[in-house]
Amino acid sequence: MNDLTPITGQSIWKDSEPLECVAVIPEVPNTASFAFRAPSGAIFDYLPGQFITLELPTPQGVVHRTYTISSSPSRPRSISVTVKAQEGSIGTRWMLDHLKPGMQIRAFGPAGLFSHMNHPAKKYLFISAGSGITPSMAMTTFMWDIGTEPDIVFINCAKRPSEIIFRERLEHMASRVPGIVLKWVVEEADRYRPWTGYQGQVNQLMLGLMAPDYLDREVFCCGPEPFMTAVREALQGMGYDMERYHQESFKAPVETVEDIPEHDDVVPEAAETAEVTFGVSGVSRTCRETDTVLAVARAAGLGIPSGCTFGLCGTCKIRKTAGEVHMVHNGGISDDDIAEGYILACCSHPIGAVEVEV
Structure with missing residues (x-):
């Protein structure tokens, strides 16, 4: 990444400069998007799907938390993260309760390898659960913004329909181009609101129905570890080429090729x-x-x-x-x-x- 953009000559944000919060956007319960800008006016240069680490001054002391950037580098004047508080959250809970527009915090990055730009393909299958939707959102927004029609099957799993993050924004994009196909999977319906989509846990049958041409697609998956394990097992059982499978963990985002973990999944072998x-x-x-x-x-x-x-x-x-x-x-x-x-x-x-x- 260069210090100046080739077209405008504007400087590119470096993590030696703090970020200033400029907007807090509620998404779903216990979830919000935080938009930041560089006080100097520098713009942001990163790959869609990468993450950033925030330094947060919580009552328990300074903590560092890593979040995927949910905005797209095609909109470089600000950068956003979308965070969801889990039980026992410290840093995320502090952000939801205390981080307001005008406040400045330190940040490090961007970094990470989880991006479709590192694995070019004609077709993509994005599979996520909960706040694991953020890298899929960034990559989809980027492909939407560059003006060429994408070919994405976008699967997201949530507790209930009212907890699907970015649902309205994604449905707006999908309503404008046929190349973004959305599939929502929920554990249960909202009370007094009928649900006619998929319900239950993602499995082989669902994947085959939602993305019949899954063998032709590059797969990106993000969510809790048990969820990603279930997705891997389903794809392996369906004969998918796992060399084309990529995942990002909530707990351990990958920064270098050497950091990519080897999954110790049990896979039946015909020779055994x-x-x-x-x-x-x-x-x-x-x-x-x-x-x-x-x-x-x-x-x-x-x-x-x-x-x-x-x-x-x-x-x-x-x-x-x-x-x-x-x-x-x-x-x-x-x-x-x-x-x-x-x-x-x-x-x-x-x-x-x-x-x-x-």
Whole structure:
């Protein structure tokens, strides 16, 4: 990044200069966008999707908190972050309660590799949950502003419809160009307001319906760690090329290539052997990790009731008494059942030696 812009000759903001808060915009409950400018009039130069670190003078002492920049560098005269207070928040809570226009704070950055500009593609799939929507918003706004029609499937998950951040702004953009396709997923509807969209947890079935051409898209994902793990497992199970998958963590934004974590996801391998023992029947069969428990049972001549065969109906629920399986379901089994040792045979892949009550 240069000290002067090539067109106007204006200086570019450096983190040796404080930021001045110029606007506080309420978004959804416990969430607000804070807009800043440089007191010197310098403009901001960064990649959409990058983050910035703010130094916040909380009652507990000075804390440093990292937030994705929710504004776009195509609008360089100000910079914004959108923050959501979680239970136990210190820095974010201070911002929501005390940071007002006219106040100045120190900031460091911008930094980070999570940007579509580092991974050019013809089609994108943005998947986010909660305030993880911010980098997707920045990247979508940038592509909207540069004037060429984007090709984005934009999926965001929230607790309820009233908590979808940026919903109106995104729907405005999507109403003007056909290349921005919005898909909202909520856990529950707002009281007295019907919801006709997707409801529940994101799974393989939903992803296939929302983005049928997902194999052709570069995927960017941001949200809580369990959410991103579920998305990775769903994509892996659908045969997606995970070299084209990129994610940004709430807790550990990546600054350099060396910082990119290696995910220790369990992925069934066709070259690895496993063994399924059907305890009630007294039958054991050797198989591949990529075989499902249901397929192994059928090959052994054992009947397990089944319906959909992709983890939705729950008909093939059986109890696992030993060993580990890799199971990616589509809502056909509850967390309580899983905790009690139950699995869905149709979407469970044995890892090593496994025993089930069949």
